[in-house]
Amino acid sequence: MLGAALVDFGIQLVGWAAAATLRTEKFYDILGSAAFATTAALTLGTSAMMPRQKLASALAMAWTARLGIFLGARAHRDGGDSRFDGVKDKPGVFAVYWFLQGVWVWVTSLPVYLLNGSPGQLVDLNAVDWTLAAFWAFGFVFEVVADVQKFAFKSDKSNKGKYIKHGLWSLSRHPNYFGEICMWFGVAGIACNGLAASNPGRAAGAFASPLFVTYLLTKMSGIPILERMADERWGKDEGYQSYKRKTPVLVPKLPGT
Incomplete structure (x- = not known):
């Protein structure tokens, strides 16, 4: 885990130094994904590579690859990231963002590190x-x-200024976050299943990951910010207010209810 x-x-430090020098946020998400993949591969490569270690590491790296591709495509479409407006020109403040990304990577990947080590x-x-793998x-x-x-909704210029309320977004206001939380509970469960008999402390520690992800998305950087921005933009829209009343914030409702 120390390694x-x-x-x-180290990846965050190098990324921050380059990004602060060039005053760009383009490296941020790419290097965050790289840190996930690199540390998972590193810890797997120094372990006995038993089936459960391979499974948990593969699931984590599959999620990482998908995340990197998606964030890269989104950044290309949007031409930047509004999170860093007024920040990327301030190296000290910018460094905090990179440090927090490092914390996010390490805590989220904890089940993999515990299992592989x-x-x-x-x-x-x-x-x-x-x-658990099916989950x-x-x-x-x-x-x-x-x-x-x-992504498709926002790429359609006719939807500019509108909010999405179809597909999975008709069942939950943040279905992507629900899916992400499920994934990390699955990885933590696999680690716990492998460690429970020999090291119950580490088995329990694996759940720090999904609990951290859940807290982060529901209380800090995810849902609260997006909900506030949506309320500021569409708070007086009766259709949006109806959507909020009928659609759960995170856990999806059953279709047709």
């Missing part, structure tokens, strides 16, 4: 692992579909 932290924050774990995959796949598909739907 993963050194690599993770723990000897004496359960070796063979079982039905619990495959059930991860459900979350992955849910997030991908939600992101694709929103």
Whole structure:
């Protein structure tokens, strides 16, 4: 875990130095994804590479690859990232953003680090692992579909100034975040299943990841900011108010309800 932290924050430091010099945010999401993939591969490469370690690492890296592609496409479409307006010209403040990204990478990937760095774990995959992998796949598909739907919606110039309320967005106001939370609970569950018998403390520690992701998305940088921005933009729109009343903020409702 220490090695993963050194690599993770090393990537953030180099990224910040280059981005602050060039006054650009274009490296931010790319290097965040690179930190996820690099640390997962690093910890797997120094482990015994048992089936469960390979499974958890592969799931984490699959999510990372998807995230990097999506964020790169979004940045290309939008021509920048409004999160960094007024920040990228201030190296000290900009450094905080990079440091926080390092924390996000390390805590979120904790189940993978714990699993890859723990000897004496359960070796063979079982039905619990495959059930959790299926749960991860459900979350992955849910997030991908939600992101694709929103990307297509915002890419259509006729939708400029409108809010999305169709597809998965008719079931939840933030279906992409719901999918992401499901994925990390799946990865944490796989780590816990492998570690519970030999190291219950580490098994429990794996759940710091999905709990952190849930808190981050529901209380800090995700939903609160987006909900506030939406209220400022469409708060007086009766259609939007009706959408808010009928659509759960995170956990999807059943279709047709």
